[in-house]
Amino acid sequence: MSGWCKQWLWGGLLLAGTVTALAAEPVVVPEGNFEHPVLLDRERRTEWVASFRVDARPVNREDYAAFVEAHPHWRRSAVAGLFHDGGYLRGWSSDVTPDGAPEAPVVQVSWYAARAYCEAQGGTLPSLVQWEYLVDLRRRLNGLSDEDYANAVFAWYGEQRPAAFEDRALGLSGFIGPVNEWLEDYQLLLANGDRVDFGGGSCGDTGRLILRYDSAHYATLLRYQMRSNHAPETTASNLGFRCVYP
Amino acid sequence: MNRFTKAWHWLAALGLWALAGLAFAGDHANHGGHDHHGHHDHHTPLGMASDIPEGSLHQFDATWQTHRGETLRLSDLAGQSVIVTMMYASCTTACPVLVEDVRRIHQGLSAEQRENVTLLLVSFDTENDTVEVLNEYAHNFRATETPWHFATGSVADVRTLAALLGIRYRKNPSGGYDHSNVIALLNADGEVIHRREGLNQPVTEAVNSLH
Numbered sequence: 001m002s003g004w005c006k007q008w009l010w011g012g013l014l015l016a017g018t019v020t021a022l023a024a025e026p027v028v029v030p031e032g033n034f035e036h037p038v039l040l041d042r043e044r045r046t047e048w049v050a051s052f053r054v055d056a057r058p059v060n061r062e063d064y065a066a067f068v069e070a071h072p073h074w075r076r077s078a079v080a081g082l083f084h085d086g087g088y089l090r091g092w093s094s095d096v097t098p099d100g101a102p103e104a105p106v107v108q109v110s111w112y113a114a115r116a117y118c119e120a121q122g123g124t125l126p127s128l129v130q131w132e133y134l135v136d137l138r139r140r141l142n143g144l145s146d147e148d149y150a151n152a153v154f155a156w157y158g159e160q161r162p163a164a165f166e167d168r169a170l171g172l173s174g175f176i177g178p179v180n181e182w183l184e185d186y187q188l189l190l191a192n193g194d195r196v197d198f199g200g201g202s203c204g205d206t207g208r209l210i211l212r213y214d215s216a217h218y219a220t221l222l223r224y225q226m227r228s229n230h231a232p233e234t235t236a237s238n239l240g241f242r243c244v245y246p
Numbered sequence: 247m248n249r250f251t252k253a254w255h256w257l258a259a260l261g262l263w264a265l266a267g268l269a270f271a272g273d274h275a276n277h278g279g280h281d282h283h284g285h286h287d288h289h290t291p292l293g294m295a296s297d298i299p300e301g302s303l304h305q306f307d308a309t310w311q312t313h314r315g316e317t318l319r320l321s322d323l324a325g326q327s328v329i330v331t332m333m334y335a336s337c338t339t340a341c342p343v344l345v346e347d348v349r350r351i352h353q354g355l356s357a358e359q360r361e362n363v364t365l366l367l368v369s370f371d372t373e374n375d376t377v378e379v380l381n382e383y384a385h386n387f388r389a390t391e392t393p394w395h396f397a398t399g400s401v402a403d404v405r406t407l408a409a410l411l412g413i414r415y416r417k418n419p420s421g422g423y424d425h426s427n428v429i430a431l432l433n434a435d436g437e438v439i440h441r442r443e444g445l446n447q448p449v450t451e452a453v454n455s456l457h
Contacts, residue, residue, distance in 0.1 A: 043419045081300030082410070111409065115402070124402075184405065189414040189424050232409040 026053035026245055027170055034133040037220045039209045040188065049133045054126065055242035057173045058105035058181060059117060061098030067117050069096050074116055083112035087235040105179045105240035111232040114182040118243035125184040126244045132220075134175060141169030146216040152176055153219035157226070179240035180227065188228040302436035303410055308403035310368065313380035313396040318366075320436060327363045327456050328432040332404075332413050332425065334371035335383045340427050343445045345387050347429055352393065354453035362434075363456070365393045370408075370415050370423040372401050412441065431455055 031051040036044065068075045068089075075095040079088055090108050091099035098106070109117070111125075118124050126134075139149055156176050167173065174181065210217040230239070298304045304321040312318050320328075329348050333341035348365050355363060369375035375383075380396040389396075399407075408415055415425035431440040431452055440455035 040416070041418055041424070080298075080305040082302065082305045112406070115406075119402070185416065187409075187414045189416045189426065 027056050027172055028053050037211050037217050038224050053245040056171055058179055058240045058242045060103050061106045062102035064106035065096050065098050084110040084235050085233040107179055107237050107240050108235040110235050111182050114241040121243055123243035123245040125182055128183050128185050130244055131183050138167050142167055150215040150219045179238050182241040186227045299435050299437055304436035308399055310397035310399045311377050313384045315377050323364050325434050328366050330366040331429045332368050332370055334369045334423055335375050335379050351449045351452045354449045363393055366395045368397045368407055372404055
């Protein structure tokens, strides 16, 4: 299908209301205070987050196909081996033809590839603080209880099922949704150099780093850790991304 | 392949079950052609050349500024071994030890090997570690000679290099950087052939890896 034809088709689908492509317009996120649910250093409990813009949904397969068309060195057949683990866009039927539904989040992209995509859009991957601030902001603005949040997050870990979060306030989809998402600084540094961790020194007991000992904080801690376990070349089938802009 | 053989066991302990649901794809990709597009001034595109090995850091096309005011790309170091670490000038605890560890590995090499080795120390602190600051730092460590390169680059490129070397870091509230202490050795093709974490450890293994 030609690019023009594709565009026309998606335009038609959009008018029919079945594809919310316009929701891809970045959403302006208000500034605010972020209380760290996981304590990553001794001194900092809360942090001021400046206003920024963020993609309303994860980058989808059609978006990513347009990117590799424009940037041939990020096509599957050309990408440098240093920047992925071998599974990059594995399911695609050709260099520029996504598998499955075009509007589904793109997956099997490494951190390096996700960063390159965002850079090409004039943005970056969200920082950990920006992403987690959004999760928290959506919870508060949509009145989600701690229990509902924890249940949704645990279900997400266990089943990788679509989002249980409805966001009427900001119009953002995903976050706790169809895929996990890459962040610019996703790798935690809970240990400082040779010290095991600042909480005391016993190995493996990172659970003490959560701000409160309830199921919501525990669910959040697991998200931080799960993300941190990825290598930057990882290309997983449930790992996508979105971009932020100043 | 895995440059990150050093597992964060204590992280894995809690995170593993959650990871169990992840489906990692196998190697079906077809690597071959190369291209180079879209230069941008704050983030270096990832350069390619078909004669560079798959795991070679020479594929990472960032431009660094050294303490001598020169520009340097990793691919410029093709044909040489490189001892590389990351540090920052205002760090008074781990970083001086890292610099000395690099020196100790270098001194452990034969005179002949030393002819063909570059020492590359890249700063996390892109705000403060200018060429001038790094030059003064090099002088303080009596490390101004040819093999020493203290270098600065863009924020994005510093993060990419750290990722490639498996170095975790974060700016802390006091304006410094918390970081893991890693020294890596690259062979003449730019591949990581040795990687060590920790400070002030024996250098034998690192030295032997360059034989």
